[in-house]
Amino acid sequence: MATCSSQTLALQRNSCKQNSFMEKLMTKIFNFYDEQSLIDVTFKVSNPTALVPAHRLILAAASPYFENLFNGNQGTNPVIEINDIDSDIFEHLITFCYTGEASITVNNVAAVLNAAIVLQLDDAITSSVDYLITHIDEYTLQGAYTLERETQCEVLRQKIIEYETQNFMEISRSDEFLNFYVEKLQRILVSDNLNITREEDAYDAIQRWYNYDVPARQENLPLLIACLRLTQFNVDFLITHIQPLPGCELLVFKALSWIGVPTARPMINIRFTEPRGVGATNCGEKTILALCSQNPKLLQYNKTEDKWQEYASIKIDYELYRTVLEDDNLLFIGGYKNCTTLNVVRSWNIRNKTWQNFPVMIQARRAHCVVELDDKIYAIGGCEDRALSSVERYTTSDGWKFVNSLIVGRDNASAVTLNNKIYVMGGYNSCRGQLKQLKSIECYNPNSNTWTSCADMTKCHILPGVAAHKGHIYVLGRGDEYSHVCVERYDPQQNTWSQICSLDVDPGYIACVLLDNKLWAIGGQSESAGKSCVSVFDEENFCWVERCLLPERKVCNCFVVPETLLFSM
The missing domain is CATH 1.25.40.420 (Serine Threonine Protein Phosphatase 5, Tetratricopeptide repeat)
Structure with missing residues (x-):
């Protein structure tokens, strides 16, 4: 008789022979099962009563439940009764022992999982759980919670935690x-x-x-x-x-x-000192989507290969809109078309690439600011025939409602949220027919519905890139420079501004986002390459590190999204 080691050695000598041998062997076993040939055990199953034939060797190899059953006192009986599993589910799982596949549906997944646990079919348990999580919208999350409590299935518990983590x-x-x-x-x-x-x-x-x-x-x-x-x-x-x-x-x-x-x-004994994402697995990875306004399109950044690729073209026939990310949707708010300022709001779903109309704003706006804070969307300033100071807020319950206005009307400004407040900075203000560039910054407290003035920036910035990072606000703009991007940082605790190292690119449209707890500047022009620059701020060495150029010149906005959101492309 060949030993296990001698069999393994013989099969490993030629992988092609091994694959061919295994394929022929499994085909023969499937034929025996389909033809009910060489059957050596039959199960009598209830609800409804049915006889299910099988081969002991196959079942024993697939499950310790059957191995123990056949080695027990009743294991030699030609007919064995099974009373705690419905006959159709039992037959599905016997088939699984031969093929590794089972007919799982939303209607039977709970019964298949319960039976697989009883029969100790680990692979069938995994298949059932994977099916349930994939079809969670049909099965419902509440149903998954109930099934996990009833079965105490560890595989299901872990998968639910993964789902909750990703969809928190x-x-x-x-x-x-x-x-x-x-x-x-x-x-x-x-x-x-x-x-x-x-x-x-x-x-x-x-x-x-x-x-x-x-x-x-x-x-x-x-x-x-x-x-x-x-x-x-x-x-x-x-x-x-x-x-x-x-x-x-x-x-x-x-x-x-x-x-x-x-x-x-x-x-100091403190549990967590690093930001989330340090040492995280790929399932939580995020990446950047860049919205480019020339023939509007979204470009996706591939971190592994350090390159950009097109995710989707977006058909939109107006300009000077502003965008904000809300869950899986990009909201296009306001804009300008045929010499008319718009109050339109449209939602573009990133996952299925479809449009939906949103309730329109009270005030038509172009070149304004939009931010999201506490599940509320704010449209701030902008212009119609003049610089606007009005601000309105959208909630699903109340729609668009005005809140207190800016101290100074402004358009082509930028806004960011930090510490549950909104900061608006820079832009233009119309003054006696002249466009006045602004250094000023205002802070909105939604709890008191008030705007307060903060310390001015060191330079005037028009539509700068802005981001909040580690308790500070970073502003990237041209200022009065024409050869590089000026970068300054605001400390809200001290109400002070300080300049940090400039970004050595020709100023242009620029966006600023946080990815992997690092500050990314996307935009500014590489005149030699005719593309937008991409740089990451190295805080330790206090310098900017170049990444792959963006293959478009004009960047409207950038968003950080889970990579799983883009799997459908």
Whole structure:
């Protein structure tokens, strides 16, 4: 008799022979099953009663359940009764033992999973869970939660956690989220792959869960706050929002000490000190979409190959619109067509590349600012026949409503959010028929519905690239320079501006985004190549590092999105 090692050696001598041998062997086994030839066991299954023939050797090799059954006292019986599995489901899983495939549907996936657990068919369990997660919209998330509780299936539990991690923003707004038990929420929040745009998103979700039942959840609140990357918050945010929470004072003290006293860090016991994404797996990877206005199109950045490729063309017949990312949709807000300023709002779905109309704004606008804050969309300033100071806000419940106006009307400005506030900077203001360039910056507090003036920038900037990063606001624009991009940084705590190293490219349209916790500048022209430049700020060496040029000259805006959102291309 050949030993296991001698069989393996013989088959490994020629992989082609091995593949051919295995193919012939499996074909013969399938034929035996289809023809019910050489059958040595029959199962009598109930509901409805049916006889299911099979081969002991195949089933024993596929599952320890059958191996133990056939080696037990009743294992030699020619007919074995199965009473706790429906006959059609049992037959599907017997077929799986031969083929590795089962007929799984939304209607039977729960029964197949339950039976696969009983029969210890690990591969069938995995197939069932994968099918369920793939069809979660049809099966419903609530149904998946119920099935996981009933089966206590670890594979399903892990897959649900992965799904919740990747779709956290959507799930955190659901009613099911309010009833998550604290251990489950902890498992999600600690993940490096948590799919959020900013750490404040996780904080907001905790607050929503906590406020649903404050008396019962107060004791567990510090456990969840400890899952946040506290050292990534601004000092003001820590003091204003987190320190007042019951039981969180020590956590905030440690985070403030870590931020303020770097030399003391080795002595500070704090759970997370790095931002999310450090050491994360590919399932949570994000990339950049660049919206280019020349023959409007979206370009996708491939980080692995450091190159850009077209994701989609966008058919739009007007200009001077502004865009904002809302979940899986790009909102095109306002614009200009045939000498007319527009109040139109249209939504373009990134996943399926289709348009939908949105409620129109109250005020027609072009060359304005748009930002999203706390699930609300703000349209700020811009111009119609003059620079506008009006600001309106969109919510799904109330539509567009005016809020307090800017102190100074402006168009071609830029805006960014930081610490639950909106900052608007630069642009033009019409003054006695003249366009006045602005250095000024204003801050909007949605809680008090007020705008306040902040310290002026060191230079005037028209439509600069802006981004919030590590508690500061970065502004990239031309200023009064014509040979390079000026970069300055605002400290909201000190209300001061400072210049940092310039970007050595010809000024032009430029966007600024955060990817992998680094500041990316996309735009500014390479005159020799006739393309837009792409650079990443190296904070350690205080310099800009060039990446692959963008194959288009005019960049309207850039967005950071999960790579999984673009799989359909």
